Structure formats: C-alpha cells, structure tokens
Amino acid sequence: MLTKRIVPCLDIKNGRTVKGINFVDLRDAGDPVELAAIYAASGADELVFLDISATEERRKTLANLVLKVAEKINIPFTVGGGISSVEDVDILLQNGADKVSINSSAVKNPDLINQLAAKFGSQCITVAIDAKLIDGEWIVHLVGGKVPTKLNLFDWAKEVEERGAGEILFTSMNNDGTKNGFANEALAKLSTELNIPIIASGGAGNMQHFTDAFVKGKADAALAASVFHFKEIEIKDLKEELRKNGIAVRL
Amino acid sequence: MKIVIIDYGAGNIQSIKFAIKRLGFEAVLSNNEAEIKAADKVIFPGVGEASSAMRMLRQSKLDLVIPTLKQPVLGICLGMQLMCGKNEEGNTTGLGIFDAPVIKFNNSVKVPQIGWNQISGLRSPLFKDIKELEYVYLVHSYYVAECDETIATSEYGVKYSTALKKDNFYGVQFHPEKSSNAGEQILKNFLEL
Numbered sequence A: 001m002l003t004k005r006i007v008p009c010l011d012i013k014n015g016r017t018v019k020g021i022n023f024v025d026l027r028d029a030g031d032p033v034e035l036a037a038i039y040a041a042s043g044a045d046e047l048v049f050l051d052i053s054a055t056e057e058r059r060k061t062l063a064n065l066v067l068k069v070a071e072k073i074n075i076p077f078t079v080g081g082g083i084s085s086v087e088d089v090d091i092l093l094q095n096g097a098d099k100v101s102i103n104s105s106a107v108k109n110p111d112l113i114n115q116l117a118a119k120f121g122s123q124c125i126t127v128a129i130d131a132k133l134i135d136g137e138w139i140v141h142l143v144g145g146k147v148p149t150k151l152n153l154f155d156w157a158k159e160v161e162e163r164g165a166g167e168i169l170f171t172s173m174n175n176d177g178t179k180n181g182f183a184n185e186a187l188a189k190l191s192t193e194l195n196i197p198i199i200a201s202g203g204a205g206n207m208q209h210f211t212d213a214f215v216k217g218k219a220d221a222a223l224a225a226s227v228f229h230f231k232e233i234e235i236k237d238l239k240e241e242l243r244k245n246g247i248a249v250r251l
Numbered sequence B: 001m002k003i004v005i006i007d008y009g010a011g012n013i014q015s016i017k018f019a020i021k022r023l024g025f026e027a028v029l030s031n032n033e034a035e036i037k038a039a040d041k042v043i044f045p046g047v048g049e050a051s052s053a054m055r056m057l058r059q060s061k062l063d064l065v066i067p068t069l070k071q072p073v074l075g076i077c078l079g080m081q082l083m084c085g086k087n088e089e090g091n092t093t094g095l096g097i098f099d100a101p102v103i104k105f106n107n108s109v110k111v112p113q114i115g116w117n118q119i120s121g122l123r124s125p126l127f128k129d130i131k132e133l134e135y136v137y138l139v140h141s142y143y144v145a146e147c148d149e150t151i152a153t154s155e156y157g158v159k160y161s162t163a164l165k166k167d168n169f170y171g172v173q174f175h176p177e178k179s180s181n182a183g184e185q186i187l188k189n190f191l192e193l
Helices: A032-041 A058-072 A086-094 A104-108 A111-120 A153-162 A184-193 A207-215 A235-244 B014-022 B033-038 B050-059 B062-068 B078-082 B180-191
Strands: A005-013 A047-051 A077-080 A099-102 A125-134 A137-142 A147-152 A167-172 A198-201 A221-224 B003-006 B027-030 B041-044 B073-076 B102-104 B113-119 B134-140 B142-145 B150-156 B158-166 B169-172
Touching: A005 A032, A005 A198, A005 A235, A032 A047, A032 A058, A047 A058, A058 A077, A058 A086, A058 B014, A077 A125, A086 A099, A086 A111, A099 A104, A099 A111, A104 A111, A104 A137, A111 A125, A125 A153, A137 A153, A147 A153, A153 A167, A153 A184, A167 A184, A184 A198, A184 A207, A207 A221, A207 A235, B003 B014, B003 B033, B014 B027, B014 B180, B027 B033, B033 B062, B041 B078, B050 B062, B050 B078, B073 B078, B078 B142, B078 B169, B113 B150, B113 B158, B134 B180
Parallel strands: A005 A047, A005 A221, A047 A077, A077 A099, A099 A125, A125 A167, A167 A198, A198 A221, B003 B027, B003 B041, B041 B073, B073 B169
Antiparallel strands: A125 A137, A137 A147, B102 B142, B113 B134, B142 B158, B150 B158, B158 B169
C-alpha cells in the first residue's frame, strides 16, 4: 500500500542551513548534508531543500550542495527556490536531485511547467503554491506570501495539473508559522479536485496536526520544518502515532 | 568487478552511481558498445518519457545492443519499462525483452504514484535478505501488469509487477538507489549475482 510521506524541509542560504537548528548531536548545525543524513536515518520519507540565497553564485553553490547530498543520502529529495528555467532544472537533476519545485517562475511563465514536464517528465516537477485566505477566497501569493496575485488557488492548481506538474506543494500563509495545524479544508478540496499528489505545508505544531492533514485534509504528504529541527516531534514517534491512527506509513 | 551504467542521456544517473559507491564499488557511465559488452554488470537507468527515451536509444543504436547482452542487466524504473513491449506512453514499443505491455494507471488513483509502497511475492535472489512487504520508493505513471516474468508485485489500484526477470535480465519499477537500506541491499544483491 502506498504510504503517506513525512517530509522535513531545510532552508538553505549560500549552501548552509538557516534557522536555528536544535540538534545536539550535530557537529555542524549549518551543514545541510549532515542534517539530511540524520533525517534519512530517522525515517524521513523525503527531504525538501529550499534555497533562499540571492547571490550571483547561487546556482553553482546549490548544484554543489545537491551533488554532496546525493552522494550521502539514500532517500529522495526535492530542490526548490529561484528555479526559473529548463537549464536550472537540468543542472539540478544532473547533480542528483530527484525532483525540483518551482513557484513564482511558474506563475510568471506558466508555460515553463509544460516545458519542464515535456523534457524531464511530470514525475520530477513539483509546483509550490503559497496561498492566503482573503475574504473567503484563497488567493495565490508570491515572494514567500508577500505579493498577492489575481489567481485563485483552486483554479491555479487545476491549471498547474493540466500543464503537467507531477505534484503540488501547497503552503497556507494563514497557517504557516502558527503551529495551529494545516489548512485541512483547502487541502481536502485540492486533493479531491485534482488527481496528482498534494503535499501539505504550513502550520504543523503537534502530531495530531499530521493525522488531521492526512485524514481531514486527504493530503498525500506533509511537510514541516521547525517541529523537526527543534526536535519537538521525532519522526519515528510521529509515524508510530500515525500508524496507531490507521494511517499507512513506512516504519 | 566492472559495472557499467548505460548512458543515453536519460535522467538522474548520478544517484545510481553514488549508491554503488556507497556499496564500495565504482560504476562507469558509457554508451560504448564494446565497453557495455565487456562489463560484469550492466545497469539500465531511465527517468522521463518513454518515447523520447526510446528515440535516444535508437539514435545511439543501443536498442540493438541491450537485448544481446549476456551478463546480468538491471533496468530501473523507466529502464525496466523500456525492456518491455508495447508502451502506452507516447505509443511506443520497447526493447521486447519482457513480453508484458506498459499501461497507464487509471484515474481511480492519483497519477503519478509518488512515494513508498510495499513489495510482495518476492521470488528471486535479487531479494535475498529482503522481507516480504518491504518498503521501496516509486515514482511512475505507467505500470507493467502481472505476468510470467514477475518476481515482485505491489498494489496501487491494481496489483502490478514491481520487478521482472527473464534469463539474465532484471527490471525493477522502484528506485533501489533511493529506497534507503532495503534499496541498497537489493543493489548489492544484483552486484553479487
């Protein structure tokens, strides 16, 4: 049976992890490769690296990092952040990334999704969508939720699927950082209306939130950062809890 | 031991190379007929779209070389599918090593299947020390139905072949190089065949 995926997300700046990461057993808390290996060993199903650097060198630095991660870890990983061309994706996949995630560049140039799907296959193209509930409507936002667009979440998600995305990573800006749980209603609607996997993101605070994202939100995977980085939730405990709740997980 | 990964411009082969390195071996990438034929083990990778992958194989004439190989050959993911016959993706025809056709998942399940699923009915030395219902990582929209050549199955809406074997040819739908310790064990088993 296909299992639900637990996906830790690492923010990367200039090849290093950012945000305080509370791993006492880590020799170098800023080393994404070491952190990735710990997550892989602790039962994470997949990893996401989100690059937030803004330097000229970013592309080369990121490609180097991807190569080092691929050398060390034996679970799949996705790379996102600032990817805007077929060439960007080609470099990352050639260096060992399994999937790439595109966000703003897809909104600005939707045809990029078609191009990427045609060249590399839908299975390695994740489209990330950040959205905020404003006056009862989910509006797609760019630049980490700062800039609103005119796009409705569900319309855009449907278009993204039709253009060939293999999966959607949906972050609710209303829930992100609150630790009050995922946006389960919107997730369930996405999951029902679309026929590609949906990754839930934004709002994880406790283990119940993950159960809710899978049961109420019908998500296929759930992504979180701080609850894992600060060891508020151990992945093994989380999976045992999910299994107790009747959710299929890899243990 | 000489291990060759067939290089025909398809997808992520870096990860396979690294996985073999973690097992203590070196693999070389090659599209050279003589070099491929001289290898002890051949890995046939593949990620992407079937008809364009077949086109690349034909361009390099590797479509004629692969079926003639005598040493153990392991097709991974699209590699396995290309070793089959009729393929619904891009309406193409594969190498015909396995008779079974390649079919698209129907819409009762989300397509592509992405994630960790279980393998069962394991019947091959390829799965030495692998337990029934072990988890492996899969990403695919098309599948091979159960057939005489099936050596492992998984379920996703339908029960289908997650591994095939015929003579010296092996195929796995999952990614052993991404399937954690179980995947590395399967790769090791292949290298020890």
